[in-house]
Amino acid sequence: MFIYGLLFxxxxxxxxxxxxxxxxxDSKVARKIKVSADINGHLMTPIGLENDTILFISYALYLVRNRQNxxxxKEALSIIETVKEEDNPAILYAKIPNL
Structure with missing residues (x-):
């Protein structure tokens, strides 16, 4: 499977x-995800694709504000609970949905 990622x-x-x-x-199937700071700001800055995973730099401010989304x-949530808005960014790995 070969996947492209574009950001507009x-x-x-x-x-x-x-x-x-x-x-x-391969399949020519595409998926579009609307990303806004208020709803899913933790996905604002994709930095790469790795197999079936998208990597994001997620700034602590958005991790804290979008925690409920x-x-x-459980392990990752317990770590996110300790994050403060002024902390350093984290790298999130997100599985690409089936296309």
Whole structure:
């Protein structure tokens, strides 16, 4: 499976968001994920693709603010509970949904 990832920055009528587009080159199936700081800011900065995983730099501010939206293991959630807004960023590994 060969996957591309594209990121688009969009600004419209006072709104700013990014759209992360994931494309499976083999099947030509794509998925678009709208990313905004208020809802899923922890996904604002993708830094790479590794097999079936997207890597993100997730700033502590967004990890704290979006804590309730994170779909993490119990172990990862227990670590996130200790994070403060002024802490250093973390690298999140997110499994790419089936395309």
């Amino acid at each position: 920055f969009i600004q419209k009528e006072g709104e700013i968001w990014k759209e992360l587009v994931i494309l499976n080159k 994170l779909n993490l293991s």
